[in-house]
Structure formats: C-alpha cells, structure tokens
Amino acid sequence: MIQRQSLGHGGEYRLVLRPNASLTPGQARLLVGLLGLMMAVIGFGFAAVGAWLVLPFSGGELLLLIYALSCSMRWSAAREVITIGQDKVFIEKGVEGEQRYQFPRAWLQIDWRPGPMPHLLVGSHGKWVEVGTFLGEEEKRALARTLQQARSLEF
C-alpha cells in the first residue's frame, strides 16, 4: 500500500510503500503470550503428574512459532520511501532504509516493463532502481503516474 506524506515545506512530499501486514507487533506479542500461557498450563500440568517430557516439546514449538512470526513480520516491515524534493528524488529501501539512491528530479526517467507482474523502474544517467516491488499492478500504475507528474510539475 502507498501512503503519501506532505513534508510541509515547498510542496515536497514523501511516498511510503509498504507490503501488506495485518498483524501489529503488539498483537503478535499478545498471540505468543496467550499461546505460551496455554502451552505452559498444559506442559506444567502434565509435568506435575510426572510426564515432564511434554515440556521440552511445548517449549520447542513455542520457539518455532516465535521465529516464524518474527520472520514474517520482518519481511512485512520492509519499506520503500520515495521523497520528492525540490531538485532531487530520494529513494530508500529496506527495513531501516539500508539501500539509498538519489536522482536529479528534472532528469528522472520512468520505465514500465509489462508482464505477468509488471516492473516499475526509475532512474537517470544509466542508473536504475526498481520501486513498488510489493505493490499490486493497479497501485504500481498509480505510483508510476504520480512519479511522472512529480517529474513534470513545478512546485
């Protein structure tokens, strides 16, 4: 999904592109806590009557669930932030914006590559970067239109 944030100075704005994630970190903690509590009641209950070997299996399974949830949430925490500045377009990709690119706004080129999953690339002077990798086709088209307008419009 695409969020548009106005930066409040000179008409500059930022587009934040995120993959879909329906679980918040708080909800994930609640889920793990509830399941962990239920597993603990069952595991310690059986341990109390001598069947302690249930516990390591419950614990292992809970760890696996935590790992699986954290993997899924880490992937869905990825972002693409496109900042449309006065003269430049900045692109940051990754959870913490690990990959950073910048292009002169006036020279920005947009390349739409059709296919079963179309690709949207932006670049200039022979340097290209794909954006909107986790957007659907319609949202990707909307992003392409927005970027084209950004290139042609004056602030």
Added chain:
Amino acid sequence: MATVADTHGAEHEHGPAKGILRWITTTNHKDIGTLYLTFAMIMFLVGGTMALIIRAELYQPGLQLVDPHFFNQMTTLHALIMVFGAVMPAFAGFANWMIPPMIGAPDMALPRLNNWSFWILPFAATLLSATLFMDGGAVASGWTLYPPLVLQFGNALPFTIFSVHLLGISSILASINIIVTIFNLRAPGLTMMKMPMFCWTWLITAFLLILVMPVLAGAVTMLLFDKFFDTSFFDAAGGGDPVLFQHLFWFFGHPEVYIIILPAFGIISQVIPTFSRKPLFGKNSMIFATAVIGFLSFIVWAHHQFTVGMPVPAELYFMYATMLIAVPTGVKVFNWLATMWKGSLTFETPMLHALGFLVLFVLGGFTGIMMSQVPADLYYHDNYFIVAHFHYTLVGGGVFGIFAGLFYWLPKWTGTMYDEKLGKLHFWLSFLGFNLLFMPQHFLGLAGMPRRIPDYAVQFTEFNQMSTVGAFIFGFTQLLLIYIVYKCVKGEGEKVGDEVWEGAKSHGLEWNLPSPMPYHHSFEGIDIQKAVADE
C-alpha cells in the same frame, strides 16, 4: 484502493518449473496443496486397502485370510495412516490451496517452511508402512499405542514412534504457517470477523494442533524411554502408571477428532450457502461455536477412559462436559439448516456431499451423546458400536467434507468442470456403500461383538457380511473419484468462468480470480477492498 501483490520478486515471473524438480523444490502454495491432496489420495488408497483386508477377513467367522497378529497390525496401521496420512494432509491441501486466495494473500507466509512441512510426510509414511516388513511385523497395539502392550513389540516400535514424531512435526509446521498467514497476510479491510468460515475453522484447528501435538510427542517419547532407557513412566513395577499414558494420549486424541472435523465444518459452511444462494445463517455464532468446540475438546478427554476405574466425581464431570459439546455443535447444525431454509437450493455434487455430511455427522454425533453416558459407555466400550460411531463422525463427517470441498473447488483449480453425472454417481455409491458398511456395526456392537478381533461368534455373521459388502462398494467407488479428478485435471470437460457457481462471488474472494487460478500473483489487478466489501 489497495491490492496485494507477490513479494517474491522478479524471479517468479515465470510459470512453474518443469519436471520432477518443480514438485520437490516448489514453494508455491497451489503446488504444495496439490502435493498434499495427491499424497492424501495415495494414503487413502493404502489405508483403504488395509481396511478391505480387515473387512475381507471378517466376512465370515473363523480365520480365512490373515493370522490374528497381522490382522491387528492392519487395524493399527489403517488408523494411523488414515488419520495422519490421509485425512489431515487432505485438509492441509485444502488449506494451502484456499487460505491465501480467501484472505487475499499472494502465498502462504512461510513458503519454504511449507515445502518442508509437506516433504516430511512421504518419508514418515514410508517409514511407518515399512514397519510391516520388519522382524515381528508392525506395531499391533491399535493406534492408541497403549503400554504395556505396545512395549512388547520389537523392532517396529522405535520406527513407529519416529514416524509419529515426523508426522507430528509436519502438522506443527503446517499449523504455524497457517496461523502466521492468517494473522499477518490478510488483505486490507478483511477483518477477522469478515474472514470466511473455512479460514476460521482452520485457524482454530491450527491452535488445537500446536497445543496438543507436544503432548503426543512427549507421550510417545516416554514410551521410547521406557523401552530403551529403563525409565518407568508407564511401568507400575517401577512406580509409574500405564493410565498416565491413556490420559496423555487422549488429551491429544480427543482434540485430534476436532482437528479432523473442524476443517470439514469450514468446507460445509462454504458449500451450503453457495448452493442455497443465501449468506451463511448466523456466521458470528458459527465462529463462536467453533471456538467453543475447540475449547471443550480440551476438557473432555477422559470420556475415552470411563472403564479405567476413575472416581465417580471425575466420571460425572467428564460425562457432563462431553454432553456440553452437543450445544455448540447443535448451533452449527441448526445454522446450516437455517441457511438452507427457503433458499434456492440446487443439488450439484458438492451440495450432495454436504448434505451427506450433515446426515452422517449428526448420526455420529447422536451416538456420541449415547456414549457420553457413563453407565451406557461401560457396555459400548471396546465393541463395534464405537467403531461405527467414530467412522460416522470421521468418515461421514471428515471424508464427506473432503469430497464436498474437492468437487466444490476442483473446477476453480483446474478451470474445467468435473463430470457431474459421474460426480453424482460417486456420491450415491459412496453414501450407500458407507451406510451399508458402518450402520450394521452399530447393531454388532449392541449385540456384543468386540472390536479388534479377526474372528467372531456365528450370530454376528449376517451383519458382518453386509458390512464387508459395503466396504468393498465404498472402497472401489473411490477409484471412480480418481477417474473424475483425472478427467478434470486433463481438461476433459466444460470450461468454467471465474465464478464457477452461480452467485459464488458473494461467498468468497477466491471466486474473483480466474479459473484456473494464476500460478503467481493471484490478486493482480483485483481491488480486494471492494471485493471484501461486496461479499
């Protein structure tokens, strides 16, 4: 407007890989769903063949075909293979195929884990089946694996336990994947309460699975310790208690029944509204009823052990708690009936199977209430009445639910309509064969025929013969099912549009997709929020 796209990247633009490697390395939920369903069908035939050996032996009193030890190996492996190898993987197949499109997700949340959770299964099933060829044969204690009997089996025991561990790991991985997918990959706007019933029932099933599987794993590991490491968890001579194993096993085993039946409830809750051309009656109450059934399944386990010598207060508690399950189950049954009430009903094959499910599951439920009564259960225990009861719930409920889902979604998966005439023939032969197979077993049980014996008194002959004829009709009818599916997969039949069934789009997101569903990027170009709102 928001759509959801694949996050896999550009390398997935192509269609499926070619050859055997496609199936070994695939992380695509549709491929893995197909693998699960194919594996389940193969195991259904293996377990079914074992059932036919059992029924062939029981056609007449006396010993005809197999020796008693082999007979007991057949009853044990038939159950283990049908529960862990056929029915559970079949529902995992449905989950893989249908949960992502139903919630607007491009794939399962953890595709590689998905691949592993399937590929553990063939090795586990092969290992389990291979115990038949070991010295002394397979474990012959029944699927409950009760000590001290099970500890007397030789080489097969550790392999059986290892295969049970593997089958359990596979189920746990699948469950974790389903939980993460449903919680984290739902489309924008698709709140939990808007989620289709099939997803809800699978979510609750996944919770049940991850809560009870460690108990089974712990229990069978303790068996292994008692056998090979001189512990005495279940050995009274060393201070242990064999009844502890029964508590552990049934703490897993009773929820396991609901693990098998809840996804079938979900399928039926999708099928009946479609062919009634009405929304599901009382959907919220259906969700809560499913959750209550899930909860109650944890607190009734000892009704399987009434004859073990429990204190009367415990027997009373487990009796009343068991009877309580009829309340949420009744809510579901009456909601299905209310959905059909004054609906524009049509009776295509999926609907026939759904109605067959209703009749058979309700019959199985009623006999369940009979057995919840402690005094009556002391008589029913370990006779053919219980065999009839659990087959009415697990085959009449679980397997007919699988048939309903298969005929309902097969055209969506393949883009081709199955042969309706053959589909209806398959239903009627299955329905009649099933009732001929298991209805007489009620009377055999009431007349006092014990279960798990290869020989019986002559007065039980006629009902056993009817049962055996029914078994062969039911069993061979499934070859017709394979032919119907084969024809459909080969594309021999009428091509179908996106909305295979009239008005289906109002019953689920999946009907917005093309038929067959695209290999990747299922929701490209589809406005999911609008589709959710239109439901």
